[in-house]
Each structure stands twice: as structure tokens, then as C-alpha cells.
Amino acid sequence: MIEKLKLMLSKIDTDYADLRYEIKNEIKIVLSGKDIVEVSSCPTDGFVLRVIKNRAFASIAFTKADDFEKALKTAINNAEVMSKNNGIAIEFVPVPIVKDCFIPELKEDPSKISIEEKIALTRHYNEIPYQVPNIMHTDIAYNEVIREKYFVSSEGSEISEKLVTTRIAGSIISSDGRIIQTVRVGVGGSNGFNILRNRDQEFIKKAEIVSNLLKAEPISGGIYNVILNQSLAGVFTHEAFGHFSEADLIENNPSMREKMKLGAKLGAEILNIKDDPTILDQLGLYKYDDEGVQATPVQLLKNGILTGRLHSRRTAKAFNEPFNGHCVAEDYHFAPIIRMGTIFIQPDNKSFEELLQILGDGLYLCDAMGGQTSGENFTFAAQYGYRVKAGKIAGLIRDINISGNLYDTLNNIQAIGNDLKLGEIGGCGKGQINIRSCYGAPHIVVKNLIVGGAQ
Amino acid sequence: MKNFLSSVKQKVDQAELYFYQSTYNSVNYQNGILDRIDATIQCGYSLRIIKNNTLGFAYTKNLNNPESLLQGALSSLNAGTKTNLRFPSNQHKKLLNTYDPAIEKFDSKQAVEECNRIIEILKGKLNTKIDIHQVYGTEEMTILNTSGAELASRFSYYLFIGIAVFPHTASGLMYILKDKKFSPVPDPDLSDFINMYKQAEPECKLNSGRMKVLFLPDTLYTLLWRFASGTAGSNIYYKKSPLINKIGEKIFSEKLTIYEDPHNDNYPLARAFDDEGTETQKLSLVENGILKNFYYDLFYADKMGTSSTGNGYKSMMWGGETASLKPAPTLSHTAIKPGDKSLKELIDTIDKGIIVAGVLGAHSGNIPNGDFSIGVEPCLYVEKGQILGRVKNTMIAGNIYDVMKNVVAVEGRLHQVLTAGKALPSILFDEIMVVSA
Numbered sequence: 001m002i003e004k005l006k007l008m009l010s011k012i013d014t015d016y017a018d019l020r021y022e023i024k025n026e027i028k029i030v031l032s033g034k035d036i037v038e039v040s041s042c043p044t045d046g047f048v049l050r051v052i053k054n055r056a057f058a059s060i061a062f063t064k065a066d067d068f069e070k071a072l073k074t075a076i077n078n079a080e081v082m083s084k085n086n087g088i089a090i091e092f093v094p095v096p097i098v099k100d101c102f103i104p105e106l107k108e109d110p111s112k113i114s115i116e117e118k119i120a121l122t123r124h125y126n127e128i129p130y131q132v133p134n135i136m137h138t139d140i141a142y143n144e145v146i147r148e149k150y151f152v153s154s155e156g157s158e159i160s161e162k163l164v165t166t167r168i169a170g171s172i173i174s175s176d177g178r179i180i181q182t183v184r185v186g187v188g189g190s191n192g193f194n195i196l197r198n199r200d201q202e203f204i205k206k207a208e209i210v211s212n213l214l215k216a217e218p219i220s221g222g223i224y225n226v227i228l229n230q231s232l233a234g235v236f237t238h239e240a241f242g243h244f245s246e247a248d249l250i251e252n253n254p255s256m257r258e259k260m261k262l263g264a265k266l267g268a269e270i271l272n273i274k275d276d277p278t279i280l281d282q283l284g285l286y287k288y289d290d291e292g293v294q295a296t297p298v299q300l301l302k303n304g305i306l307t308g309r310l311h312s313r314r315t316a317k318a319f320n321e322p323f324n325g326h327c328v329a330e331d332y333h334f335a336p337i338i339r340m341g342t343i344f345i346q347p348d349n350k351s352f353e354e355l356l357q358i359l360g361d362g363l364y365l366c367d368a369m370g371g372q373t374s375g376e377n378f379t380f381a382a383q384y385g386y387r388v389k390a391g392k393i394a395g396l397i398r399d400i401n402i403s404g405n406l407y408d409t410l411n412n413i414q415a416i417g418n419d420l421k422l423g424e425i426g427g428c429g430k431g432q433i434n435i436r437s438c439y440g441a442p443h444i445v446v447k448n449l450i451v452g453g454a455q
Numbered sequence: 456m457k458n459f460l461s462s463v464k465q466k467v468d469q470a471e472l473y474f475y476q477s478t479y480n481s482v483n484y485q486n487g488i489l490d491r492i493d494a495t496i497q498c499g500y501s502l503r504i505i506k507n508n509t510l511g512f513a514y515t516k517n518l519n520n521p522e523s524l525l526q527g528a529l530s531s532l533n534a535g536t537k538t539n540l541r542f543p544s545n546q547h548k549k550l551l552n553t554y555d556p557a558i559e560k561f562d563s564k565q566a567v568e569e570c571n572r573i574i575e576i577l578k579g580k581l582n583t584k585i586d587i588h589q590v591y592g593t594e595e596m597t598i599l600n601t602s603g604a605e606l607a608s609r610f611s612y613y614l615f616i617g618i619a620v621f622p623h624t625a626s627g628l629m630y631i632l633k634d635k636k637f638s639p640v641p642d643p644d645l646s647d648f649i650n651m652y653k654q655a656e657p658e659c660k661l662n663s664g665r666m667k668v669l670f671l672p673d674t675l676y677t678l679l680w681r682f683a684s685g686t687a688g689s690n691i692y693y694k695k696s697p698l699i700n701k702i703g704e705k706i707f708s709e710k711l712t713i714y715e716d717p718h719n720d721n722y723p724l725a726r727a728f729d730d731e732g733t734e735t736q737k738l739s740l741v742e743n744g745i746l747k748n749f750y751y752d753l754f755y756a757d758k759m760g761t762s763s764t765g766n767g768y769k770s771m772m773w774g775g776e777t778a779s780l781k782p783a784p785t786l787s788h789t790a791i792k793p794g795d796k797s798l799k800e801l802i803d804t805i806d807k808g809i810i811v812a813g814v815l816g817a818h819s820g821n822i823p824n825g826d827f828s829i830g831v832e833p834c835l836y837v838e839k840g841q842i843l844g845r846v847k848n849t850m851i852a853g854n855i856y857d858v859m860k861n862v863v864a865v866e867g868r869l870h871q872v873l874t875a876g877k878a879l880p881s882i883l884f885d886e887i888m889v890v891s892a
Binding site for chain 1: 480485486488489490491492493494495496497498499512513514515516517527530531533534535536537562563564567571584586620622623624625626663689693694695697754775776778779781813815816817818819820821822823824826828829830832847848849850851852888890891892
């Protein structure tokens with residue numbers, strides 16, 4: 001494939017060009033209730049071409065190889081329009097030329113497991129919640145995505161990479177005829193099929209929680225001191241801070257760029273945050289991004305001070321900061337954009353019991369249920385939580401959504417646990433979906449978070 | 456495609472072949488400067504087959520090997536997804552004007568000229584970051600099935616989004632224009648946009664409590680996503696809706712009439728048939744607060760022993776490759792009947808309250824139960840009918856089956872929106888819980 005791409009690339013006369021071809025093999029086994037409503041196993045494919053001409057940048061995604069000439073003409077025409085209309089002048093930071101093929105080691109290659117076994121395992125996990133009272137419905141699906149990527153650039157890079165993502169995930173719904181409660185459940189990762197085996201406990205735990213939520217107290221809206229569990233603290237790290245460390249989100253926002261200068265004191269001294277796509281066996285693993293740049297770990301926050309930023313080749317040049325290989329596409333539909341790989345709060349030394357004592361009175365909030373950010377403001381939902389009184393966990397609470405301001409919240413982190421855990425499902429929807437966006441944290445104590453509630 | 460379908464027919468009881476192709480250009484301005492122009496040329500095929508009352512499905516982007524597409528669908532039969540559905544035989548009777556050839560002549564040079572014109576006007580009036588996103592192009596779809604349907608449609612599409620970002624934030628006021636061809640932003644719309652931004656610019660504080668809340672059209676998706684969950688035929692079948700057995704009951708304020716309006720071809724992407732070839736219809740969902748209908752695709756209509764309402768679309772909340780999606784019950788052309796007040800009159804009615812000009816986290820939380828709890832960003836504060844400025848760090852929360860009973864008034868004009876709807880008015884609600892730091 002690389003040779004075919006090189007031949008196509010040889011027809012392009014621009015200052016820079018790269019061409020990516022992907023085959024995406026996806027297997028879906030979808031259960032709704034106890035019925036299988038879909039089993040599909042289909043390969044799809046496509047190309048993405050990017051060009052720079054006269055310091056103007058344009059991209060095009062196309063399906064058929066026969067459309068290459070048309071796509072090239074469109075991309076060059078668009079670059080020329082940009083160039084004539086004083087578009088942002090684009091330069092890429094120089095990076096090493098790479099010729100490599102990266103295929104991570106797997107603990108059981110899912111392509112060697114039969115579809116019958118995958119269906120049986122998905123059915124098995126789907127059956128578990130129904131053993132718990134008041135479980136009304138489940139939506140559980142097996143999803144396997146294998147991205148085979150081939151990348152060539154006019155600078156001479158030739159890279160192929162194969163990324164495998166598997167998961168069994170979905171939601172469990174309970175009802176007592178009066179109200180409906182939902183929790184998410186899921187196991188998965190990037191290191192093979194084995195991570196999906198022997199995970200009954202995850203499904204039992206979540207089924208019991210959603211059943212108990214029917215009797216839980218709805219939370220009243222207000223300002224609370226809280227402990228966030230690892231999943232929720234991970235989403236906080238991703239939503240509230242992580243997106244702000246993506247250079248493209250602040251590149252053309254002068255006031256935000258001023259606030260996010262390297263060296264700025266943004267958070268509590270105990271706070272250290274890193275993004276590292278190179279950690280083996282984690283969901284976020286990759287070696288090369290979709291610009292052909294090798295991924296490197298980035299210390300984003302050190303003792304509360306901003307020390308690094310996630311970059312594409314373009315923004316690394318514009319910010320005059322080191323490149324780090326964080327420009328990733330969902331698939332062949334898209335040109336890549338800056339994404340987090342595996343972002344996490346680094347652990348401190350407090351045990352969970354010590355964190356409860358530090359909190360005293362407040363809330364213990366658990367497990368993410370979606371989040372979103374807009375500039376310095378963020379919101380995310382918790383699947384369930386507990387009241388904490390005098391350092392002791394008390395009653396179960398529900399209907400929990402949290403909102404806050406990035407800068408206030410980073411400074412309001414009072415204590416960090418010693419129990420770092422990275423998520424197995426992750427995901428991010430910044431314009432494109434990134435199913436391998438991985439985040440995590442230890443338990444953390446945060447004061448003064450806004451919790452929305454209808455009471 | 457016909458030949459392929461004929462060969463498939465010999466091996467199964469029923470088959471349906473779906474094909475789409477699309478070409479789009481997008482022009483993006485950041486902070487008033489042309490940032491990038493991206494384009495996309497896509498196509499895809501999906502095949503559904505039914506054999507011995509079992510449904511199979513497969514898809515591909517390039518139909519280089521039709522036999523492997525068929526084999527994929529045949530092997531998926533092993534999963535045993537049972538159905539008695541019949542692919543519709545109806546031909547395309549309703550003629551809609553969904554394609555304007557003028558879009559073919561519109562190019563990135565003209566798109567850039569329009570952006571430059573808007574930037575020039577706004578630059579003199581608003582001292583802030585202006586972002587513009589323009590998308591335009593064409594789309595074609597074809598559906599063939601063994602019941603004899605041969606349906607095809609062609610669409611043209613133009614979208615303009617302008618955002619004036621508030622200083623020291625990444626959120627701002629948004630303006631949306633959609634059409635079937637290039638359409639310049641009208642001057643009165645620009646004036647209204649500038650005025651609202653200026654009123655909203657100062658920062659102010661708000662005390663938490665229950666108050667009036669005005670949802671602008673493009674934020675109503677927060678409530679409509681939950682309503683769509685409650686009325687989806689699939690959720691009725693699986694009994695995960697609070698609306699089961701409530702047809703004919705009053706569930707919302709009598710001021711709310713909600714319907715599907717797929718035939719209104721004044722707007723782009725009107726549909727005479729859905730993604731399964733079923734004829735679409737103007738479907739009443741809520742009339743004067745009374746629940747009238749649920750909506751169905753073929754699969755769940757069969758499960759429920761009813762007919763498809765023409766709401767089987769290949770769509771999901773976060774996009775995805777069209778060909779890879781199976782049709783599912785979807786509200787795609789939702790409209791709300793306009794009331795009799797102008798936006799200004801609605802704001803005049805607010806003694807103390809907020810305007811929801813943007814939301815954060817509408818997808819979070821317990822959607823099946825109708826609960827919402829969202830960050831409001833931007834959140835405009837109104838006192839005695841005047842917008843005093845914007846409030847940071849604010850959330851609102853409630854349950855749509857309570858909140859939508861409490862409608863003060865509905866705007867008398869429909870606006871095309873970006874998400875979960877076609878054309879919606881602003882709606883003023885009362886007694887919504889607002890929490891502000």
C-alpha cells in the first residue's frame with residue numbers, strides 16, 4: 001500500500017503534502033434487552049490528503065482512489081484561495097523522517113477469536129444485570145475497531161500502524177414504575193481481547209448500584225466540597241484542563257492564549273498532570289500520530305505551573321514549542337486535529353481514608369456520565385454518589401451534574417490520593433470521535449464545586 | 456446496483472440496498488482570519504437482507520467486491536435477529552424541491568468573500584473574536600429493494616455559523632443560517648446579533664433560585680433529546696420511557712405543539728421518504744400539550760404491531776459513517792408551533808431570569824427519565840425585561856416532564872437550528888432551578 005501511496009504522492013506539486021490511507025475493520029454485536037439487534041463485521045476504507053502551498057493549508061478526505069485527481073484539484077484550489085485571501089500563514093515544525101511499521105503486542109488478537117465466542121461473551125455480561133431486582137433493560141454491545149493506517153509524506157516519511165480497540169460496554173436501566181435510573185458499564189482497552197474476559201464483577205457492581213439508585217436521594221442544587229473518584233477525576237482532568245492544553249483550542253484566542261502561557265501558575269501546588277500516549281497496555285496507546293510524528297509524553301502541569309502543551313506540527317511552529325505527536329484523526333473521514341492520548345493526574349500520597357477525613361462533610365461522587373467544556377467552563381455528570389458526614393460515607397445520592405470554572409477548580413484541589421487508575425473506555429467528541437482518548441486520576445478532594453439539582 | 460440486487464434476491468427472501476454519495480467544502484475563520492478550507496468526497500453502501508424472518512446487515516465504502524458485501528450480510532444472519540418487517544414497495548410520490556443547482560456554482564472563493572463581508576461589518580461594531588464556519592455541498596441517496604422500490608433524492612445544502620466569542624472565554628453568541636443555496640446573512644439579522652452581544656457583554660452576578668428561563672432555539676435540543684428518548688418506538692418497545700400508555704394524556708403545557716415536518720422544503724434536507732424508503736409524513740407528536748404519537752422505523756413498528764411513521768434514519772448522536780449505521784427511530788425534522796410573541800416581548804416578560812444562549816453537557820445525565828442538569832454558557836441575566844449582562848458558572852436542572860408543563864410563552868417565529876430539530880422558536884419557561892456560584 002505504501003508504494004501505491006508514494007506513486008499518488010509523486011503526482012503532487014506543492015510545498016508539502018501527505019497522504020493517509022486507512023482500512024477500518026469494525027465488528028459490532030449489539031444487544032438491546034435480551035435481543036441481538038445487530039451483528040456486523042465490515043471493512044471500510046478511505047484516503048485523507050493534506051497540502052501546503054504558498055504557506056496555505058487545505059485538506060480533503062475521499063473514498064475512492066479514482067477520485068484522487070479531483071480531490072487533489074480541490075485541495076490545491078482551496079489552498080490557493082487561502083493564499084490569495086491572507087489566510088493564516090502555515091508552517092510545519094521540522095520533524096524526523098520516519099520509516100517504520102508499528103503493531104502493538106496483543107494479549108489475544110481479537111481477529112483470531114470467533115464471532116460465536118464474542119457473541120457468547122457479550123450475551124453472558126448482558127445476562128448478569130437481570131439477576132438483580134428492578135433491572136428493566138440493558139443496552140450492551142461488543143465493539144471491535146482495527147485501524148490499519150498507511151501514511152506517506154512528501155518529506156519522505158513512510159509509516160504503517162495497526163491499532164486495535166475492543167470493548168464490551170453499554171448501559172443498565174432500572175425502574176420501579178415511578179422513575180427510571182441509568183448507569184454506564186464497560187470493560188475494554190487497546191491490548192487485545194483478554195482484557196474482556198473474567199469481568200463479571202464490573203457488571204454485578206453496576207447492576208446493584210442502578211437498582212439502589214431507585215431509592216437514592218436526589219441531590220439539591222448548591223455549592224459542595226467533594227471527593228471525585230478516579231473515573232470522575234479523570235473526566236475532570238480531560239474536560240476542564242486537558243482541552244485547554246490542546247494548542248488548537250487557544251491558538252487563535254488571544255485572551256485565552258495570554259492566560260495559558262507556559263510558566264503560568266494555574267493550580268494548587270500538589271497538582272501534577274501528564275499526557276502520555278506511550279504507556280503500554282493502556283487504551284490511549286499509539287506510536288505515531290496521523291501527521292507521522294512519534295508521540296512523546298508531555299508534562300502539562302508541574303506543581304500547579306503550566307509546563308507543556310499538546311501540539312500538531314503546525315501549532316508547535318506557531319507557538320515555538322516542542323512537537324510531541326498529538327495530532328490524531330478519528331479515521332479516514334477526517335484530517336487529524338490535536339487530541340489527548342492518555343491524560344492523568346499524577347498520584348500523591350494520601351489514602352482514600354485520609355481523603356475522607358480531609359473532606360469531613362460533603363459528597364463522594366463516582367463514575368463519569370459524559371462531560372463537556374467551553375473555554376474555561378466545564379460540566380460533567382456523575383452516575384451516582386454518596387453523602388459524606390464527618391469523614392464517613394453515608395446515603396446514596398442521584399441526579400448529579402457538576403459545573404465549574406477551570407482556574408478556580410484547579411486551585412481548589414485540596415488533596416490527591418495514591419490510587420491512580422486509568423479508564424478502559426474513555427472517548428472524546430471534539431469535532432471527531434476519538435474512541436481511544438484515555439483519562440484517569442487518583443481520588444481527589446475539591447472544594448466549592450457547583451452541583452446542579454432540581455430540588 | 457440493480458444487477459447486484461437481482462443476484463442477492465436469488466439467495467434471500469427480501470433485500471434492500473442503500474447508497475449515498477456526498478461532496479462538501481468547509482471554510483473556517485478563526486479570530487477573523489481564514490484558518491483552513493477542508494473538503495470531503497464520500498460514498499458508501501449498505502445491504503439489509505431478510506431470510507427466514509431473520510435480519511442481516513453489512514456495509515462498505517467501496518463496492519469493489521459486491522460478493523463480499525453479500526457474504527457479510529449472510530454471515531450476520533447467524534446472530535438470529537428476528538423480524539417480520541417488509542421493505543416498502545411504495546414509489547416516491549411526493550415531489551420535494553430539495554436541490555438548488557446554484558450550489559454547484561458556489562465555490563470557496565465566493566464563500567471567503569461572504570466571510571470577509573461579515574467580518575468587516577462585525578469588526579467595526581464588536582471588539583471581540585469572531586469565528587465563522589461555512590459548509591456547502593451536495594448529497595445523493597438511492598434506495599432499492601426487492602419489494603420494487605426504486606427511490607432517489609438529491610440535496611443541496613448551505614450552512615453559515617457565526618460566533619462572537621466573549622473575552623477571556625471560548626464561548627459566545629452563535630448565529631445560524633441554513634439554505635439550499637448560498638444565501639447572504641441578512642442585515643437585520645446582523646443588527647439583532649450585534650445588539651444582543653453588546654447587551655450580554657458585561658459580567659454580572661446572579662443569586663440562585665427558581666426563576667424564568669428563556670431557551671433560545673439552538674439550546675432547546677437539551678429538552679428535545681429527552682423528549683425524543685421518551686417517544687422513540689424502540690424505547691416504547693423496551694419499556695424504557697415514562698410515556699408508555701400516555702397517548703392522549705396531557706404531558707406538557709397547552710402552549711406546546713410539537714411535530715415532525717419533513718415535507719417543508721423551504722428548508723434544506725426535506726425528505727419524502729426516510730432511509731428505509733418509507734414515505735414520510737407530517738407527524739403530530741404533541742398537540743396543545745397532549746401526547747399524540749410515538750415514532751417508528753420498520754423494525755420497531757413490526758415489534759409493536761404497528762406501521763412505520765417514516766422515521767427510520769441512519770443516524771446517531773455523534774455522527775459516524777452513514778453506511779455503517781442501521782436505521783433506527785429518529786426525530787429528524789422536529790418543529791414546534793410558533794406562539795404569538797416576539798423575542799423582545801418574551802424578554803420583556805422576564806422580571807428576573809436568564810436566557811440560555813448555549814449549553815454544556817446536554818448529553819449527560821439520566822436522559823430516559825427526562826432529567827437534565829446543564830451548564831449554561833453563555834448565560835444572559837435579565838432583570839425587568841432588560842439584559843444586564845452575562846453570568847458565569849451557572850447551572851440549571853429539572854425534568855422535562857415538569858419543566859415543559861410550565862411554559863410562559865412561545866416565540867412567534869421559527870429559526871433553523873443546528874442540532875436535534877429543523878425549525879424552533881425561543882420558549883420561555885417559569886420556575887426552573889438555577890444555581891450560580
